[in-house]
């Protein structure tokens with residue numbers, strides 16, 4: 144990959160544990176770069192999810208809290224209300240945010256909680272070995288949809304951004320992807336804006352990042368990126384759903 | 392043979408779990424008591440894989456091993472981790488095509504088999520574990536080759552049964568190595 | 569009995585449930601019991617049953633509440649943090665007297681903890697992890713074969729007494745493969761579920777499933793009824809294995825996979841001339857108090873060995889009621905007591 148930078152200060156030197164070709168790592172790097180660029184490492188507090196990123200509190204140099212499965216937005220709410228001048232973000236997978244944590248994310252957004260959520264949509268439960276996620280595509284085979292996801296039985300993929308964009312408290316909602324450099328750059332811009340929206344006190348902000356799970360998709364890294372582009376984006380169109388014109 | 396405690400270890404994808412399962416199945420078919428315990432959870436990430444197998448004439452106590460009478464190490468990290476698990480007099484089998492150091496202990500029996508090389512010569516890298524297993528059953532008498540063949544019929548799905556003659560060939564090469 | 573096959577504990581749980589007539593399973597993925605759900609996902613369609621991966625353990629247990637109210641044989645499974653989330657509906661189901669089977673493949677806690685084997689949920693399971701004066705039957709298998717048998721029994725006990733029944737194992741039991749022989753025909757208790765909600769068909773009074781009793785006198789009466797049922801279960805369903813106890817120098821109390829380690833210890837100790845006995849509770853609730861009373865005067869001491877900070881040992885002490893010294897050896901965090909340390913402890917106690 145052509146993007147070779149120095150390690151951002153907000154990221155520790157610790158070796159990350161993600162599988163080869165998993166895009167969790169690059170997203171961490173972009174969050175850290177944004178923290179560096181905004182100069183907020185000393186005032187930022189992150190909340191780790193339960194999912195493959197469960198121990199990303201080991202990777203960031205800012206203060207970090209590990210939350211129960213799906214509850215990161217509630218934990219972040221508690222932190223933010225104690226330290227309203229700090230920047231608080233959650234980092235959550237699609238099982239964490241869109242299944243067990245649906246209530247927490249909806250209500251944090253609806254309260255216009257001034258936090259930022261980085262939402263990793265990889266259409267699967269990575270950590271627990273490839274079960275169906277709410278975001279799993281129709282027909283996608285997983286360990287708990289062994290015959291492919293069928294809408295009659297398992298319902299439809301959940302489009303989180305479209306859903307949250309209906310809430311007044313959600314100030315900034317954008318979906319981005321990791322499948323090529325152009326989109327990685329857009330991802331970073333979106334993350335930066337989401338943090339800025341929070342810092343400007345405008346309300347809740349979320350960036351949904353389409354991400355890969357080569358291990359549980361049973362694909363090599365290159366094919367995984369193609370799968371994001373060809374299969375995921377039609378279900379999860381990229382773009383801004385709220386707050387495009389916010390001045391920050 | 393009263394009880395054989397085996398640790399299989401290597402990279403994910405080297406057929407470590409398959410080898411463990413196979414010997415357990417073969418032992419069970421041979422009317423022995425067996426247990427098979429895989430490593431599980433996020434351990435699978437990072438690529439190492441191991442399992443504990445016990446084959447015994449008597450009912451089995453703990454399926455988890457704090458020490459072993461046999462260790463089969465298919466890569467360097469496995470050797471580094473499990474060499475010390477061996478009881479004195481125990482058997483260490485190493486895939487010498489992939490492990491670039493010699494075992495250190497002097498109080499054990501060491502067998503270095505270039506299993507991956509042999510498998511590659513046979514035209515199927517996936518047979519390395521079977522080559523190793525051949526040597527293992529030859530040195531330990533844990534189960535007989537006949538029951539490995541019966542076990543293969545159980546652990547392999549029907550559509551893969553055509554592979555069994557070749558697997559048995561690889562097993563024999565290992566046994567005679 | 570059929571042919572012996574090599575199967576993983578978690579898969580045996582699902583297979584046993586299907587054989588016991590369970591056609592409804594609701595769960596949420598969590599290590600180390602994910603294979604239970606994977607197995608159901610694959611097999612349920614063949615049986616025309618329902619497999620749902622719920623959005624959370626809270627939802628899964630409430631789906632169980634609904635399906636049990638509707639009269640079905642129903643199961644959920646999870647591991648420690650997930651079982652914590654089920655507690656609200658567990659308490660409700662206990663009050664509403666709903667039969668259902670809950671599997672807890674315990675992992676090391678507290679918190680998110682670790683995924684390795686542990687017995688740290690003994691208190692939660694046997695003393696009521698949810699609120700209120702309720703009990704549920706807790707079965708603790710120690711082999712894959714026994715896992716199969718107890719899952720079938722669990723459904724029968726649940727239906728017979730209109731109670732919740734928990735299977736409590738650990739990651740070792742769930743993950744390990746052992747030989748298992750399935751019966752050609754499991755014994756299935758056929759309950760009359762006239763209380764279930766099925767639609768009145770305009771032929772009977774309506775059925776109501778509830779757990780709210782605002783009137784204190786009525787609620788107390790309901791509690792007394794529950795307590796009477798728990799006494800009946802205690803009388804009829806307490807299960808325990810004793811091994812080598814007569815004339816033992818020391819009796820070890822251990823359940824589940826730990827009891828297997830003790831059986832190894834017994835053999836080794838024998839060579840040193842120490843006679844070690846084992847009392848293995850199979851029902852953790854109801855606890856086999858009478859068995860401990862029976863052997864109270866036999867050994868010089870009792871030793872409870874657990875993968876916890878010391879939970880079952882409290883019930884051992886209560887059962888012995890001061891008649892014998894009770895010692896404890898425990899490991900935590902996913903660490904497993906070794907034969908060696910257990911033997912050392914035994915030697916030290918007997919010194």
Ligand SMILES: Cc1ncc(C[n+]2csc(CCOP(=O)(O)OP(=O)(O)O)c2C)c(N)n1
Pocket residue numbers: 193194195196212235236237238239240263265267268269270271276596597598599625649650653680
């Ligand atoms: C209460 C509770 N239930 C279940 C789990 C098990 N669990 C760990 S991670 C996970 C799902 C993770 O999937 P996702 O959020 O999509 O993250 P990914 O691993 O894909 O990044 C689950 C169900 C848990 N730790 N706690």
Ligand code: SF4
Pocket residue numbers: 160161162164165166167195265269270355356357358359436
């Ligand atoms: S399992 Fe999937 S999501 Fe988890 S680290 Fe591996 S590739 Fe990434």
Ligand SMILES: [Mg+2]
Pocket residue numbers: 194236237238263264265266267268269276
């Ligand atoms: Mg995911």
